[in-house]
Amino acid sequence: MNSALSPSEDDSYASLADRLRDMNRLHRPVWVFDIDHACVCWGNPSSVDLWDAASLEDLLSRKMGDDMTETVAKRLRQYQSDFELDDQCQFQEVWTLFPNDVPCTVDVVFSGFCLDDGRMAMFCEASPREALDDEALRSAEALMHTSVMITLFGANGLPLYRNPAARSSARYADETLADHFVNKTTMQLLSQATGDEVNIVAPVQSSRGQCWHDISARRCLDAVSGERAWLISEVDVSRLKATEERAQFLAEHDTLTNLPNRNYVSITFQNRVDQLLASGHAGALVFIDLDRFKDINDTLGHDAGDLLLIEVAKRLKTVLRKSDAVARLGGDEFLLMLAPIEDHATVLEIVNRIRSVVGQSMTIHDRCISVTPSIGISLFPDNGRHINDLLRYADLAMYHAKDTGRNDFSFFTQELSDAVESRITLEAELNIALEENQFITYFQPRVDVQSNEITGAEALVRWLHPIKGMVPPDSFISACEECGLIGKLGKAVFADSVRAQRFWAEQGFKLRVSVNLSPLQFGEDTLVEDLLDIVRSENGNIDGIELEITESVLLGHDESTISKLNALVDQGFRIAIDDFGTGYSNLAYLHRYPLRCLKIDRSFIQALDSAQPIVELIVAMAKLFRLDVVAEGVETQQQLDALRGYNCQEYQGYFFEKPIDLESFTALLNRKKLKNCA
Ligand code: C2E
Numbered sequence: 006m007n008s009a010l011s012p013s014e015d016d017s018y019a020s021l022a023d024r025l026r027d028m029n030r031l032h033r034p035v036w037v038f039d040i041d042h043a044c045v046c047w048g049n050p051s052s053v054d055l056w057d058a059a060s061l062e063d064l065l066s067r068k069m070g071d072d073m074t075e076t077v078a079k080r081l082r083q084y085q086s087d088f089e090l091d092d093q094c095q096f097q098e099v100w101t102l103f104p105n106d107v108p109c110t111v112d113v114v115f116s117g118f119c120l121d122d123g124r125m126a127m128f129c130e131a132s133p134r135e136a137l138d139d140e141a142l143r144s145a146e147a148l149m150h151t152s153v154m155i156t157l158f159g160a161n162g163l164p165l166y167r168n169p170a171a172r173s174s175a176r177y178a179d180e181t182l183a184d185h186f187v188n189k190t191t192m193q194l195l196s197q198a199t200g201d202e203v204n205i206v207a208p209v210q211s212s213r214g215q216c217w218h219d220i221s222a223r224r225c226l227d228a229v230s231g232e233r234a235w236l237i238s239e240v241d242v243s244r245l246k247a248t249e250e251r252a253q254f255l256a257e258h259d260t261l262t263n264l265p266n267r268n269y270v271s272i273t274f275q276n277r278v279d280q281l282l283a284s285g286h287a288g289a290l291v292f293i294d295l296d297r298f299k300d301i302n303d304t305l306g307h308d309a310g311d312l313l314l315i316e317v318a319k320r321l322k323t324v325l326r327k328s329d330a331v332a333r334l335g336g337d338e339f340l341l342m343l344a345p346i347e348d349h350a351t352v353l354e355i356v357n358r359i360r361s362v363v364g365q366s367m368t369i370h371d372r373c374i375s376v377t378p379s380i381g382i383s384l385f386p387d388n389g390r391h392i393n394d395l396l397r398y399a400d401l402a403m404y405h406a407k408d409t410g411r412n413d414f415s416f417f418t419q420e421l422s423d424a425v426e427s428r429i430t431l432e433a434e435l436n437i438a439l440e441e442n443q444f445i446t447y448f449q450p451r452v453d454v455q456s457n458e459i460t461g462a463e464a465l466v467r468w469l470h471p472i473k474g475m476v477p478p479d480s481f482i483s484a485c486e487e488c489g490l491i492g493k494l495g496k497a498v499f500a501d502s503v504r505a506q507r508f509w510a511e512q513g514f515k516l517r518v519s520v521n522l523s524p525l526q527f528g529e530d531t532l533v534e535d536l537l538d539i540v541r542s543e544n545g546n547i548d549g550i551e552l553e554i555t556e557s558v559l560l561g562h563d564e565s566t567i568s569k570l571n572a573l574v575d576q577g578f579r580i581a582i583d584d585f586g587t588g589y590s591n592l593a594y595l596h597r598y599p600l601r602c603l604k605i606d607r608s609f610i611q612a613l614d615s616a617q618p619i620v621e622l623i624v625a626m627a628k629l630f631r632l633d634v635v636a637e638g639v640e641t642q643q644q645l646d647a648l649r650g651y652n653c654q655e656y657q658g659y660f661f662e663k664p665i666d667l668e669s670f671t672a673l674l675n676r677k678k679l680k681n682c683a
């Protein structure tokens with residue numbers, strides 16, 4: 006017999022034949038199965054018959070591991086460790102063997118068997134099985150092999166039966182149903198359920214540690230004793246649960262700083278506000294935005310920006326009290342909920358700490374960087390009770406803090422809200438106004454100081470509001486700039502001006518029309534092409550168009566602005582500096598840029614007595630740089646006379662004419678012509 010064993014196994018099997026000699030006489034098939042090597046290592050003659058082997062050697066040489074499924078292998082390993090713990094334990098199962106691929110179902114009683122080398126094998130004793138019908142046979146097999154854990158618990162909570170999967174999951178043999186659950190409430194849920202079957206997903210204790218199981222529990226009667234019992238079937242859904250939890254975490258947290266995100270705020274902060282208000286407490290939302298964060302991102306790169314945000318998040322956490330919360334709303338915006346608060350002073354104290362911790366410099370990529378926060382605060386219940394309102398108010402207050410020069414904080418006030426409210430209404434109205442062509446372009450004559458002849462016109466837009474009537478541009482230009490409408494409006498005025506210039510030329514009046522360009526229009530990539538397209542489609546004359554820009558455009562030193570300016574000049578547009586003298590009045594740039602004209606701000610003309618030296622200087626400088634010079638806002642004969650004295654070329658002002666519509670301007674031209682002819 007030993008000849009059938011491989012040499013390495015000699016030691017473990019050496020005494021088997023001796024130890025089991027008596028078994029040879031048994032009619033029942035008996036054999037020893039080496040779990041580690043998945044082979045029979047000893048068998049009596051009946052077992053040779055049962056396995057349909059030619060001889061014992063044939064049986065011993067069979068490699069049973071070859072077509073063994075992973076579940077069977079796992080189960081065998083489980084038995085092996087059970088035997089190692091308790092070599093007295095015995096199991097009985099219905100097995101279907103496949104000797105030479107023919108199924109044969111037997112009852113098998115098996116127990117641990119220690120081999121000569123100390124390894125635990127399995128001693129198996131088979132008895133013929135009463136013929137089961139096919140269905141019963143298959144269900145017994147399914148129960149045996151399924152990975153679904155099935156346990157029958159008796160009325161006292163102790164297990165009456167476990168299928169192999171349940172056995173391998175249980176921590177110990179007589180683990181009760183209540184002990185199986187991590188939370189007491191799970192057992193309560195089961196016992197309180199009214200129907201026959203309950204389905205829950207709950208955390209359980211298992212031999213692999215704590216897991217999540219999808220449990221279905223059914224009330225039934227034990228088939229043997231007739232007692233009431235629970236039939237529990239369970240599927241391990243821990244992986245699914247972990248994925249779900251991760252997804253949930255990601256949905257509610259910012260992956261960079263691990264702080265809760267805006268989503269989390271809108272889901273949970275309202276509850277917190279409600280709880281506090283219900284218990285008579287007050288709280289504050291603190292909206293924090295880092296100043297010039299974009300600059301840091303742009304100059305040091307996004308990596309550095311990310312590190313900075315992580316550091317700020319860390320520092321903000323140090324300011325929090327236990328009951329406070331912090332979230333990252335996105336970009337460089339953070340939100341703190343301070344709750345409860347006693348009074349303003351508590352808020353102020355924390356806000357000052359925020360400013361101090363955030364403001365301290367930090368080293369990022371070996372560079373010393375510092376940022377300052379702009380902070381807006383809303384209070385509940387003083388300012389509101391709903392998180393969305395409070396968030397909006399804190400945001401508004403933050404913008405106000407930014408407007409007042411950054412690195413500041415401000416509390417929300419009703420006036421702030423009203424101002425924003427009317428700004429929102431205005432923006433909505435402006436959108437409609439553009440769609441419905443409520444804007445009209447007026448023209449103000451530009452006149453030669455010496456001859457008093459009209460040399461040109463400045464296009465000045467008006468809004469013919471359906472209710473308010475004529476609205477001057479100072480009331481809406483900045484709103485248009487802020488809500489992104491200025492490009493569209495600017496182009497409409499430009500088109501009107503090109504048309505007017507051509508129209509007057511056709512009538513025999515050769516005028517130059519100047520159009521105001523907002524600095525924000527230089528932010529549009531297609532500015533130059535758009536203006537050229539308009540000139541082309543209106544069959545206009547570039548030579549007759551002057552573009553008025555403010556000093557701020559030149560002082561921005563923005564490469565793309567300067568290149569657009571140069572492109573416009575190359576295309577033949579003339580450039581004038583508007584409101585000259587009010588900005589930096591930096592004469593140095595006069596020769597650096599391709600300018601043609603200076604327009605002296607009307608504040609100087611209106612205060613000519615005191616401003617005379619400045620006006621004279623500007624006129625002289627303009628002459629030096631060969632620039633045309635126009636005085637704006639001339640209202641009196643004296644002012645005009647003075648300008649004549651300084652050798653100023655042109656002027657605009659109510660003294661000659663206010664801005665008027667195209668028709669009136671045309672009539673004016675015709676009147677002047679007649680006068681000139683007379
Ligand atoms: P601006 O470019 O300096 O235009 C001259 C302003 O002075 C005009 O005001 C004009 O009506 C006013 N003005 C002219 N003569 C006199 C005078 O003798 N006395 C006084 N007190 N004022 C005089 P308006 O039309 O209200 O325009 C205000 C500003 O709105 C303009 O200042 C300009 O900055 C802006 N604006 C007007 N139309 C446009 C436009 O189409 N696009 C852009 N971006 N801005 C425009």
Ligand code: CA
Binds near residue numbers: 463
């Ligand atoms: Ca102007």
Ligand code: CA
Binds near residue numbers: 583584604607637
């Ligand atoms: Ca001006």
